[in-house]
Amino acid sequence: EETPFVANVMQEAVTCSESEAVQAIAERIVTRSVNHIVVVDGNGKLTGIVTSWDITRALAQGKTALADIVTRRVITAKLNEPLETASKRMAQHNISALPVIDNEKKVLGIVTAEDVSKLLGR
Amino acid sequence: EETPFVANVMQEAVTCSESEAVQAIAERIVTRSVNHIVVVDGNGKLTGIVTSWDITRALAQGKTALADIVTRRVITAKLNEPLETASKRMAQHNISALPVIDNEKKVLGIVTAEDVSKLLGR
Numbered sequence: 001e002e003t004p005f006v007a008n009v010m011q012e013a014v015t016c017s018e019s020e021a022v023q024a025i026a027e028r029i030v031t032r033s034v035n036h037i038v039v040v041d042g043n044g045k046l047t048g049i050v051t052s053w054d055i056t057r058a059l060a061q062g063k064t065a066l067a068d069i070v071t072r073r074v075i076t077a078k079l080n081e082p083l084e085t086a087s088k089r090m091a092q093h094n095i096s097a098l099p100v101i102d103n104e105k106k107v108l109g110i111v112t113a114e115d116v117s118k119l120l121g122r
Numbered sequence: 123e124e125t126p127f128v129a130n131v132m133q134e135a136v137t138c139s140e141s142e143a144v145q146a147i148a149e150r151i152v153t154r155s156v157n158h159i160v161v162v163d164g165n166g167k168l169t170g171i172v173t174s175w176d177i178t179r180a181l182a183q184g185k186t187a188l189a190d191i192v193t194r195r196v197i198t199a200k201l202n203e204p205l206e207t208a209s210k211r212m213a214q215h216n217i218s219a220l221p222v223i224d225n226e227k228k229v230l231g232i233v234t235a236e237d238v239s240k241l242l243g244r
């Protein structure tokens with residue numbers, strides 16, 4: 001069995017900018033049928049992550065601004081890492097996705113627990 | 123390598139009843155740090171599923187009643203199934219969790235893509 005790498009299961013990251021409203025981000029989660037939106041700056045560099053879990057927490061706590069719900073300290077992955085390492089990192093932090101970035105924090109894609117699970121089912 | 127079964131990675135399902143408000147379900151998603159709430163009747167039998175994705179869609183579409191957002195046709199798993207089969211089923215339906223039920227639809231637990239991914243990282 002070959003060792004899979006992050007690059008083998010990475011998908012395109014669905015992104016948003018800092019200036020977008022929570023309502024617009026919620027609509028993107030629905031239309032793109034994903035749970036993770038990666039927040040980027042004007043150069044496509046990583047500035048945060050917002051998930052359907054964060055939107056749920058915003059509803060539970062009556063928060064409405066993106067700045068109040070976005071996670072800033074983002075756990076990430078690199079293209080050439082073994083997928084096993086990425087899975088371990090997700091498990092350690094109890095999270096279900098890792099944005100994949102280059103050395104300048106440019107967002108290249110995203111790897112999710114769903115993509116890893118699909119590997120077992122292949 | 124032994125073949126893992128659903129029973130090996132299954133977790134306790136976090137549940138709600140049909141009479142609960144969306145706000146209360148959103149709060150449970152946050153306090154239990156999960157993405158999936160299994161809807162059960164008074165005998166603990168499966169009647170639906172609500173996820174943080176559904177709550178996000180409710181926000182995007184201005185829906186507020188549980189009956190408007192719950193998914194009724196639930197894809198499930200059995201305790202003694204190979205995990206590979208459960209992963210395939212999740213992948214086929216683009217979903218990230220399967221409630222585990224017995225032959226009378228009693229909810230025994232839940233298996234998620236996150237739990238499957240953890241197996242790779244072990």
Ligand SMILES: C[S@@+](CC[C@H](N)C(=O)[O-])C[C@H]1O[C@@H](n2cnc3c(N)ncnc32)[C@H](O)[C@@H]1O
Binds near residue numbers: 074095156
């Ligand atoms: C701790 S998890 C708990 C629920 C579930 N395990 C999940 O991943 O959705 C939910 C939180 O993790 C955060 N999160 C998701 N992916 C992340 C990542 N790569 N780095 C940092 N935080 C992340 C979300 O922003 C959200 O606040």
Ligand SMILES: C[S@@+](CC[C@H](N)C(=O)[O-])C[C@H]1O[C@@H](n2cnc3c(N)ncnc32)[C@H](O)[C@@H]1O
Binds near residue numbers: 171172176221
């Ligand atoms: C189609 S998925 C798309 C987003 C992402 N793949 C995920 O699983 O969250 C989202 C929808 O799947 C539904 N869903 C989740 N688990 C399910 C299950 N076991 N059976 C049927 N529907 C399920 C949710 O209720 C929600 O409406």
